[in-house]
Every structure is written in C-alpha cells, then in structure tokens.
Amino acid sequence: MTAAIETHNLTKEYPHGFLHLKRKTSLENLTMQVEDGEVFGFLGPNGAGKSTTIKLLMGIIFPTAGSAQILGKPVSDVSMHRDIGYLPEQPYFYDYLTAAEVLDYFARFHGFSAAERRERVQKMLHKVGLETAGKIQLRKFSKGMLQRVGLAQAIVHDPKLVILDEPMSGLDPVGRREVRDIILELKNAGKTILFSTHILSDAETLCDRVGVIAGGQLRGVGAPGSIVGVKSLGMEIIFELTGGGAQIEKVRAKATKSGANYRMSINEADLYAALEELRGAGAKVISLTQIKPTLEDFFMELVGKDRAQAAAVEVSGQ
Amino acid sequence: MNRILIVARNTFREAVRDRVLYNLVFFALLMIASAVIVGQISMDIEAIVMVSLGLSAISLIGLLIAVFTGVGLVSKEIDKRTLHAVLAKPLRRWEFLVGKFTGLVLTLTVNTAAMAAGLFLAMWFVKHSLVRGDTVVLVAVYFMLLKLTLVVALAMMFSCFTSPLLAILFTGGLYVAGLFVAQLRSLQLTSMSAHTQKFFSILSYLLPNFENYDVMGAAAHGRGISGSLVLLNTLYTALYCAIVLSVATVIFSRKDLK
C-alpha cells in the first residue's frame, strides 16, 4: 500500500548572495512517508524547512533534486489536487469577495452542482464558526477569521488528504481549540492530515507521528513519545508544607518553592525514603509524577546544536 | 476550459468591485462632460472636439486601468499569496493565467462600453441626432479595446518576472514606444548603414505597433473605416496576445513562487 505522501531525497536550493552565485540549501535530502489515515506533525523552528517542504508538495515551488508523490501520483500532476486540501501559511484572499463567495469559488473547481456547493459552503461556514460572517467582504476580516476561511476552503470538498501550514497561527486559545477539534474530527473520518507547526504542545496532543526538521534536514521521525525515548529521569513530588520545626527545615532545604507549594526531584530509587521524610515533616503530598524528557527538551537540544544553521538567512520569504 | 472560466468569473467579480475602477470610469465620464462644454466654445468644430476629447479620455483611463490592474492581477496575487490556495486546486498554471486574462478583458470591455455609452450620450446631447456615420466612433472604441487587451497581456507577462513597479514601467514604456514604431521604420539618418536600417526596420515590425489602433482622425470627422482594417487589427491583436501569453505561461509555469 502506497503511503499518502512520500518524498525521496527531496532537495531545494536557492541562489543566494550577490549575483546569485552562492546557493543556500533550504531543504536537504528529505526522505519520509506519511501513512494513510494518520495525523503527521511537521515540527521545527522558523526557517527549518517546514514551509519549504509543504510548498514543494503543493507545487508552489519546484525541487532542485529528488521527488515527491502524493496519493501515488507525482506532485507535478495537478489532477491529484482534486483529492487534497491545502491551507497556506498566513492566508489572504480576495479583498472584495465575501466569505461565502470565496468558498464558492474554491468549491467550483471540484465539479459540484450548484445546490451541493451552496450546501457545502454553508456547512463549512458553520463548522469554522463563521456562519454569521458569510456575507461580509474579506477585507473586513481579522487575521483569525481569515485563518478560519482558509481552513474552510481546505476541506469544503471533503478531500482525502489535508495539508495545513501553521493552522494555529493567528488564533486565540478558543480558536486553537476549535481547530484542534476539527483536526481530530477529520482524523476520525479517516482522513490523512499533515500539518506544520512550531507549537510543541499541539504536536504532542494531536499527532500520531511527528517529524522534526531543523536546518533543512530531517532530524527524527516517530511517535511523539518514541522520539525522545521513554527513559525516565526520576520522580517529582509536589507538596504543601505548613508549620516549622527542624525536620521541616531539612525538607525545605532540599526542595524548591513553586508558588504556594514545594517541588522536589529525586531518583526513583530514593522515592520511598523521601516520602518517609515528608511524612515526618507533616507535608501534604499534592502530586507525584515521573519526569520524562519532553519533546521540548529534544527540540531545544536540537535547535541549540544548529543555532548557526537554524538562524540562517531566510530565503523562502517567510 | 471550464476551469479557465471559473478563474475568469472570479477575476471579473473582484475587479468590478474594486472601487478604484469606479472612480476612474467616473472621471472619464466627467471628462466627456467637459468635452461637451469645450465643444460649445469652439462652435462649428463642436462634434469634432467632443469626439476627439471623449475618445482621448476613454483611451487614457482605459490605459491606466489596463496597466495597473494588469500588473496587479499577477503581482498582487503572488505578493499576497492568494495564489497559493488557488494553485492547490486541480488547475494548471497556464489555465490560471489565461483565466485571469479573460477576466480582465471582460472587465475592460464593460468599462469601455460604459464610457462609450457616456460618449454617445454626450454626442446626442450636442448634435441632437446620431447619424449612421457615427458608428465610426464605435469602431474607434473597439480598436481602443483591442489596444487595451494587448496592453493587459503585456502587463501580465512583465509581472510574471519583475516587481510590480518595474512591470508598470516596462509596460508603459513599451506602449509609448509602440506608438512611434512606425517612425522607426522610416528612420533614415544619413549616418546609418544599410544594416542598421534593416535592423530598425525589422524591429519596427516585431515591436507591438499601437499606432494601428489610432483612428481618432477618422472618427472625429465621421469618415468610414474599412472592414478589412477591423479584421486585420483583430487578428493582429489576437496573434500578438497569443505570443505574449505563451511567453508569460512558460515563465509562470516554472517560477518558484514566494
């Protein structure tokens, strides 16, 4: 079974510098697959190559080397676009058209009857929370509203595969929640979803698998948990401490204050001894959790390593 | 074909709602109105004055619309990334370009027709009757439309590979050059060799000749224009536009967008 999206050594270089003599590599030998029906997150700092990859997939820019296929067809085959939906980064649409008109315009390319189009447009507006704004011209829309229109046009034709470039950008927490819900809904309907983001928590909660890109190179692919390894780094106890006394002071010395409570990190081996100590000090245990390295740690380490590369000159115009 | 029309329809809609267009058309109608007043000062060359001024107004405004929207169509879309979402549809790049072009030509036709209607109204107001000879003005307006179509094609082509400002300058420059192309042919400086002369002569045929469309003299004096000229100009425009759009398509199809 072919993967929904496949790339082989996908590379993109840009001419750079005075007289375009130098070349900047924006993406280097990217080889990866997105399986049918999974939610795949593309993670990376700004300028890492996420947008570049997505633009290469959508045929907005052309690869210097390598190839890519979507739904088994090469990316140069535009007929394949019939089955995919795309939300561009920072979408901006036609100033003088209304939301409903824009959605209608995009829907027309898929050969629906007029009645079906109308129905779908209404449904989409409702789904992204814009049902009251359907007749307002887009030049009056806020960034968040435009983002929603963008999402709506990406799924109005019920595509098998949806590609979203920074779908959460420009949205307030409520909006982000809504988008998350929509993505989950799509996943439950059996769609394949690829989205790029630099917000780690979104990736952790939504994705089946995550691909980490930095400096134009793929650093790791796998389930969010598996990338960082399941090795536990110890336990963390959060507790309340009231009163005083010598024993309490000893405990206080080992812990760090966190708001009204205290935190203490200990090795797994020392867990019960520590708990005894706390009991003796009359502490009230609030929580006990395993410390696992997060995607964030992995990320920061990665980014730290290629600070030079990651912060390099933007040529993709972001 | 259908896809081209979808893009065309959308382009037309967006262009027609752009308020700048209305301002320009209004301005043109204003100029035609003032032509009526001017005509009354000059007595027996009333009609001539009005037709000349009116046609000049339509030409000038039409040109502004053609150049600025022609450039805007592609440049603005690339700049503001409205293009990205559209190209994600099952639509080939050349279909997009041709659709844009068709939409704009449609817009121009509507605007020009509106202005021409205003002109005819003014003519009727001044002459109190319209004779068959006045259809010449209609032909003159049609030629103007052909001219604008070619300008739009050029504007779109330039905006495929240069910045909006440069595209405007190049298109404007080529238009002005195109008005004097015929002079290039008869340019006979004593210092020139036969080769240079031949070169200029060839150049004068290859560059777009915008003087072909100028029949203001005939229109102002109510003299007829031959049917063959109408046909020839139409064919010339169609062929030249095809060439320009083909070039634009090739450039656009391989261009990395922002």
Added chain:
Amino acid sequence: MTPGKSTAWLLLLILPAGFVGVWRLQRKVNVERDAMYQEQDEVLVRSPKLMKLVTLEYATLAADIYWTRAVQYYGNKHLGEETNLESLWPLLDAATTLDENLLPAYRFGATFLSQPEPRGAGRPDLAVQLLERGLNANPSYWRLNQDLGNVYYLELKDYAKAGRTYLEGSKKPGAAPWMKVMAARFMEKGDSRETATMLWTELLDSSTDESIKETARINLELLRADEDVDQINVLAQRFIAKMGRPPTSISEMAQAGLIGGEPVDPTGHPYVIGLDGKARVSSKSPLFKEKSVYRRPL
C-alpha cells in the same frame, strides 16, 4: 525537475512563426491605413486651435512634435520622390500655433513652402502668412524679415515689399549690416540675378539647417546655370548672324570658333542646344528638373 521543459522548446519554435504572422499582418494593416489616410495626412492637425486647447501645458512639447513630424515628413516625401506636400502647411501651422516662438519652424516653412515644386510646396502665399505670424510673435527677430523678404523677392517678385521688410529687419537689434544694403538693391535694381545670388549665399552661410543649406546650394547652382545659359545664347546669336541659322549643337558652335571647349554646368554636365536653337541644361543633369528662380526651364 521543473515541469514543461518540452513546452519551453515548443515555444522557441512557435515564437518565430508567431512573429512572422505578426509581420505579415502588420504589412497588411499598413496598406489599409495608408489608403485610409491618403487624402488627408495628419487629419487631426486641421484645427490647430483645438490642438492648443487639448494639449494645454504641453503645447510647446506638442509643437516640437509637430515640428519634428514636419521635418521628417518633408524628408520622407523628398526621399520618396513624391511632390505632394499638402500636409507641410498644416503641420507647420499647428506647430507655430502651439508654440509661436518656434523659430526654426518659421524659417523652414519660409523656404519650403515658397519654393516651387519639386523643391517645395509652391505656396509662397502660405509662407508669407506663416512669416507674418512669426514676426508678430517675435518682433525682434530680424531673420524672419530676411526670410519674408526672400519670399517676396524670389517667388512673388514684389521687390518693393521685399525691400521694405528687409529695411525693417535691418533696424532690429543684431541685424547683419547687409540687410540695409540688400534692401537698397531690391528697391533699386529690382529683378537681378546678382541680388538673388547674394541672397542665397547669405542664407547658405548663415543657416544651420541642412535642408535649407542644400536648397541654397542648388539655387546658387541654378543661378550660375542661368548665367551660363544666357552667355551661351549671346554667342548663339553671333552664330545666327554668322551662319544665317541657329546652331544645332555646342560642338557646331565650337567648330565655328565661337566657343572654346565644352562648357559644363555646376554639376559637371555639358550644356546642350535645344531644338529651338537656344542653350539649356542637359536632360542628364540633376538641375534639369529643378525650376530656376526665373521659372524658365533651363
């Protein structure tokens, strides 16, 4: 791998074909347009006042354009061997209406409107009209008096008027001293080859316009030829007296000892004796077609 590499090559082939089509169509359009504008070149020029109105602050620029067109027009017509110079006047009229101070236009018009065909339009009356407008707008420019005087003298044969305007000009600042001299000559001597020669020589020396200089040169040659022809005719009279009949050729006259060698005109062509027994310029000479100042075929 960029798409459409094959389309790029296809374009490279189609493009030349397209331009050939454009070429062919353009030629046909030219034919149609020439037919359309045959009667009235530069039709819109018919109402210069309208032009002034339309061009507003760009009037002087428009004047320059018309002036340039006039020069080109004349140049074109000249090289194209056409003698119909109908539109020269409208163009000059427009140029000088738009910009009354366009001096070169007046000077150009003076010469080429008044000169007989094929050199010029043969309309000295229009030249006078033009120059009078010029003098009105530029009262201190004495050269326009010179030009007006020349028209009166050479074409209209009105020596009194010629003298008067030269005199007027001679009083203007910066006028050349010979203006007064010439004024006197006009009024005293009337029709005189010598005066005409002086007039053309002056124009040849002072003008910066190549076309005017060329005309001056040719007119001077015509005057010389005139002179020569007259002298040969005097000798022909002697031949008649001697032989009792008119001569049939220059060589005959030479044989009779009346003429030494083969006299040639200023372009190097030998003079011939016509059927009427009078001398004239050879039909092979470029001067043949030109009409002399004295309107006599040479």
